Amino acid sequence: MREFEYQEYIMGGNVSISLVVGDRAVADAVAARMFARARAADAQFSRFRPESELSLLNQERSRTVSPRFMELFLLGRELHRRSAGIFNPLVDISRFGYDADVRDVKGKDRTGTNPTIPYDIDLDAVEVESSGRITLTEGQRLDFGGFLKGHVAEEMAKEAEELSGVIVNLGGDIFTRGTDADGEPFVFAIDHPHDPDADIRFTLRDAAIATSGSYNRYWKYRGKPFFHILDRSGKHNPQTDLISATVIAPRGCDADAFATVAFILGSREGARVLDANGFHYYFIRKDGSTLRSSAFPLVCAPAFAYVD
Amino acid sequence: MKKDTRTFLAAVLGIPLFLGTATGIHAMNSVNGATFERAPEVSDESPVEEATEAYADEPEEEVAPAKQVAPPTPRPVAVAPTPTPVPTPAPAPVVTATTTPKPAPAPKPKPSPSRRTHAS
Numbered sequence: 001m002r003e004f005e006y007q008e009y010i011m012g013g014n015v016s017i018s019l020v021v022g023d024r025a026v027a028d029a030v031a032a033r034m035f036a037r038a039r040a041a042d043a044q045f046s047r048f049r050p051e052s053e054l055s056l057l058n059q060e061r062s063r064t065v066s067p068r069f070m071e072l073f074l075l076g077r078e079l080h081r082r083s084a085g086i087f088n089p090l091v092d093i094s095r096f097g098y099d100a101d102v103r104d105v106k107g108k109d110r111t112g113t114n115p116t117i118p119y120d121i122d123l124d125a126v127e128v129e130s131s132g133r134i135t136l137t138e139g140q141r142l143d144f145g146g147f148l149k150g151h152v153a154e155e156m157a158k159e160a161e162e163l164s165g166v167i168v169n170l171g172g173d174i175f176t177r178g179t180d181a182d183g184e185p186f187v188f189a190i191d192h193p194h195d196p197d198a199d200i201r202f203t204l205r206d207a208a209i210a211t212s213g214s215y216n217r218y219w220k221y222r223g224k225p226f227f228h229i230l231d232r233s234g235k236h237n238p239q240t241d242l243i244s245a246t247v248i249a250p251r252g253c254d255a256d257a258f259a260t261v262a263f264i265l266g267s268r269e270g271a272r273v274l275d276a277n278g279f280h281y282y283f284i285r286k287d288g289s290t291l292r293s294s295a296f297p298l299v300c301a302p303a304f305a306y307v308d
Numbered sequence: 309m310k311k312d313t314r315t316f317l318a319a320v321l322g323i324p325l326f327l328g329t330a331t332g333i334h335a336m337n338s339v340n341g342a343t344f345e346r347a348p349e350v351s352d353e354s355p356v357e358e359a360t361e362a363y364a365d366e367p368e369e370e371v372a373p374a375k376q377v378a379p380p381t382p383r384p385v386a387v388a389p390t391p392t393p394v395p396t397p398a399p400a401p402v403v404t405a406t407t408t409p410k411p412a413p414a415p416k417p418k419p420s421p422s423r424r425t426h427a428s
Contacts, residue, residue: 005420016422149428169421172428189419191426201419213427246425256428 001164001181006031010038011046011149012102013171017156020165020181030163034156038170041152045072045144047094048101054142062135070132072144072151079147079257080123083273086261090121091234092141097221098228109220121234149173150210150256172216174209175252187299190282193243200282201299204248207306210255212263213244231264238264244284245270248296250306254279267291280304 004027006017015038019027044066046052050059057063065073076089095117097110118139127135136142153168153175160166165178167186180186185203192198193215214237217228231238245262249255258279262270267283271291274281283291297304418424 005422007421013428014421016420018420018422167422169424170428172424172426174422174425186423187419188423188425191424193427209425211425211427216427244427 001183003165003181004028004031006035008035008038010035011042011152011170012048013149014169015171016167016169018165018167018186019160019163020178021163026163030160033159034168037156037159038152041148041155044068045148047141047143047145048099054144057134057136058141061138061140062133064131064133067132070128070134072148073128073134073142075151075253076142076144076147077123079253082277083257083261085123086232086264086273087146087257088121088123088232088234089142089144089146090123090126090140091230092119092121092143093145093228093230094141094143095119096226096230097219098217102217105219106217107219109223110226112221119234146260147253147257150175150208150252150254152252154208154252172211173252173256175207176204176209177206179205190244190246190284192284194288202282202297203299203304204297205305207304208249208252208255209246210249210252210259211244211246212259213242214263215243229260229263238266240264240266241285241287242267242270242283243286246282247274248280248304249277 001020001022002024004019004021004024006019008015015035017031017034019030021027021030043049044052045054047054047058049055053066053069057065057069073089079087080089095113095115097112098105099110099112120137120139122137122140125137126140127133129135149170150173153170153173156168156170157166157175157177160177163178164183165176165180165186167174167176174188176186176188185205187201187203188209190200190202190211192200193213212229214227214229219226227237229238230236240263242263245259247255247259247262249258254277258274258277262274262281262283264270265273267285270283271281271293275293280293280296281291282293282296285291292298295304
């Protein structure tokens with residue numbers, strides 16, 4: 001067995017793939033299908049592309065959407081309800097300056113949109129018809145960015161089901177299955193925002209990993225520091241004691257969304273919510289201290305795997 | 309006459325004589341108060357005749373000869389131990405050894421990009 005690695009820039013970040021298989025030709029073919037999936041998701045759900053289905057709905061406010069779109073919308077609504085409204089696909093970060101690819105935003109001065117424009121984040125006010133039509137209220141704009149990459153990483157990994165092992169990493173959102181070229185569990189690492197020498201490693205198989213933090217996507221909104229996560233009001237960065245929240249969950253969308261939820265809630269309440277959902281977590285606080293779930297699979301522990 | 313008897317008579321006869329002489333002188337001085345004559349000195353000779361007969365002294369009791377006393381055995385005296393001279397250790401020979409420094413542990417290789425999670 002050998003491990004083959006691939007990388008492309010898609011969905012506003014680097015997409016890395018590792019495939020464990022004996023034949024490079026097989027790996028190349030699988031990687032091509034996986035990247036195609038990522039590009040298709042970006043084309044359909046990017047809020048930076050005016051022709052994407054998401055942008056069209058936000059512009060038209062009422063539209064019969066594709067089954068795929070409806071699937072994602074319902075998934076976002078489910079996460080909203082399970083998180084007691086903390087996660088919300090209607091919070092609109094573009095109003096505060098994040099209205100372009102992160103490479104054009106990071107560290108820059110941004111003005112955002114006119115604050116007087118109507119702004120509605122009431123997800124229950126969205127009308128969903130059995131015909132597949134979705135109707136938004138004035139001031140509503142959907143954004144699947146809070147769970148899309150985690151979900152797509154999982155879908156991409158399914159393209160490699162016949163391989164011995166696979167890792168998909170969409171800009172930090174990871175889904176893994178199987179083992180490495182030696183038949184051992186994959187070892188992963190959490191990047192520490194302020195300490196590049198910090199060695200936080202853990203083993204995992206057949207699960208998703210996502211990290212939420214304020215240190216990677218930031219800019220100045222009308223002269224004030226701002227980052228890409230909004231609290232449940234949808235108007236402010238959350239007051240949190242965390243700089244990084246890493247979550248392990250069986251589904252990619254769960255890891256992605258609940259990492260954001262934990263970051264918004266802070267270490268104490270975030271840990272409670274994650275414990276209640278059976279997810280594992282590793283928090284890094286602003287004061288440098290850390291907090292992790294009791295079964296978080298650091299390298300000294302056996303590989304962790306969710307059992308269906 | 310026994311020795312004690314002579315002592316007794318000298319005391320009995322001598323003391324009144326002495327007192328009478330002294331009282332008389334005092335009385336004369338008290339009466340005329342003009343002159344003072346020194347009282348005649350009392351003769352040193354004892355008025356008591358010395359005994360002519362010799363008496364043998366009472367035999368003295370025989371005294372047992374003094375036992376010979378053994379000289380006291382000197383008690384042992386604690387003596388401070390004489391310090392034993394400690395040989396000064398010879399300076400250890402200087403050995404110049406060439407030690408190969410342990411190679412610093414190789415830094416763990418960074419995980420490949422696909423294995424690293426960060427804020428997305």
